[in-house]
Amino acid sequence: MRLKDTGLTARELKALADKYMVETYPRYDFVAERAEGMYLYDEKGDAYLDFYGGVAVNSAGNRNEKVIQAIKEQADDIIHTFNYPYTVPQALLARKICDTIGMDKIFYQNSGTEANECMIKMARKYGTDKYGKNRYHIITAKNGFHGRTYGAMSATGQPDSAIQQGFMPVVPGFAYAEFNNLDDFASKVTPDTIAVMIEPVQGEGGVHPATQEFMEGLRKLCDDNDMLLLFDEVQTGWGRTGTVMAYMGYGVRPDAVSMAKAMGGGMPIGACCARKEVAEALGAGSHGSTYGGNALACAAALASISEILDNDLSANAAKVGKYLQRRLAALPHVREVRGRGLLAGCEYDIPIATEVKWAALKRRALITAIGDSVNRMVPPLTATKRDVDKLAGIMREAIEEAAGGQTAKAG
Numbered sequence: 001m002r003l004k005d006t007g008l009t010a011r012e013l014k015a016l017a018d019k020y021m022v023e024t025y026p027r028y029d030f031v032a033e034r035a036e037g038m039y040l041y042d043e044k045g046d047a048y049l050d051f052y053g054g055v056a057v058n059s060a061g062n063r064n065e066k067v068i069q070a071i072k073e074q075a076d077d078i079i080h081t082f083n084y085p086y087t088v089p090q091a092l093l094a095r096k097i098c099d100t101i102g103m104d105k106i107f108y109q110n111s112g113t114e115a116n117e118c119m120i121k122m123a124r125k126y127g128t129d130k131y132g133k134n135r136y137h138i139i140t141a142k143n144g145f146h147g148r149t150y151g152a153m154s155a156t157g158q159p160d161s162a163i164q165q166g167f168m169p170v171v172p173g174f175a176y177a178e179f180n181n182l183d184d185f186a187s188k189v190t191p192d193t194i195a196v197m198i199e200p201v202q203g204e205g206g207v208h209p210a211t212q213e214f215m216e217g218l219r220k221l222c223d224d225n226d227m228l229l230l231f232d233e234v235q236t237g238w239g240r241t242g243t244v245m246a247y248m249g250y251g252v253r254p255d256a257v258s259m260a261k262a263m264g265g266g267m268p269i270g271a272c273c274a275r276k277e278v279a280e281a282l283g284a285g286s287h288g289s290t291y292g293g294n295a296l297a298c299a300a301a302l303a304s305i306s307e308i309l310d311n312d313l314s315a316n317a318a319k320v321g322k323y324l325q326r327r328l329a330a331l332p333h334v335r336e337v338r339g340r341g342l343l344a345g346c347e348y349d350i351p352i353a354t355e356v357k358w359a360a361l362k363r364r365a366l367i368t369a370i371g372d373s374v375n376r377m378v379p380p381l382t383a384t385k386r387d388v389d390k391l392a393g394i395m396r397e398a399i400e401e402a403a404g405g406q407t408a409k410a411g
Helices: 010-020 065-077 088-101 112-131 150-155 182-187 212-224 246-250 295-310 313-329 353-362 385-410
Strands: 032-036 039-042 047-050 105-109 137-141 174-177 193-198 228-232 256-259 270-274 334-340 343-348 368-370 374-377
Touching (some): 088 270, 112 137, 112 193, 112 256, 193 212, 212 246, 295 313, 313 343
Parallel strands (some): 193 228, 228 256
Antiparallel strands (some): 256 270
């Protein structure tokens, strides 16, 4: 729906949203009306270079034609039913995902946080069924992020942040250890520990990739202690880091993995995949979802994943991602650039990340800020070197403006 179809002005539409919606987002001052490829367009037709990607969702490109066609064709047949009859999109998507990433079983959910809830429940049920009622504890990483629902929020190792503050008490049974510190993870293992759960690249934590040694060490730690290794690939999955799943780039196979974002091509869908023995801990009545595995979302996901695989967008993410990191590293005030593939974090030597985000927005480029000092880029995996060059030029101007403003304040 376009603004012109409503009879409202942009100001009136924004006023409606402000009046009726619970606002937890710092809104941009435009109405997003359409998207295409690497661009998002506002109500005036102005184009914004999209290095936000719908928060790493639109990996096959904004308004991907094959995803749109799959949605239209499926909507003509059936949009939704309950999960007792079989549906074609569910079964085809299940085969596509499991065969591609080397997992045995899949459970569909509606989002990334729900996919993590499923993975947590699956691990705990497996542990208590196999080893006894106390074997449900899970070790996660400090500064990790796993979602906003209670189990996923409790797994998030940020107890002093706005994510958890005001929502205490969190769900018990989680311990937090320092990311990339194998000794600290080992020190948190107790007889009641059933799993380790991490992101291969911490996104909300500042874009910190796991080291090869850490990933291999966690696999051995879990094997030696009869524990499960769980990977949260809600953001890193499906080409983002330069391989189909991030764990494939490390050569380390988990016992279960969560996914969402790029999976659906813009439709709300998530999933937890696991090896057979772990997955079968969830039996009839132990878990469920009304919308999980929705026919329309599964059809879109099948098209989105096929586009990523058929066009080898993971390889493009690896190539263009390296170029993006080089261009970012050459910008003023940049202390460090981190990431894998087209998941990049740019850390400054002064706290200007929020100001840079808004200054880039004025120049019609979309990036996000993490804390005071890091900007994150998660564009569609169709991004080119030319797109990176355009972004780098905008960010140079934005950084100079933000740094100048900070100097003026200090003066």
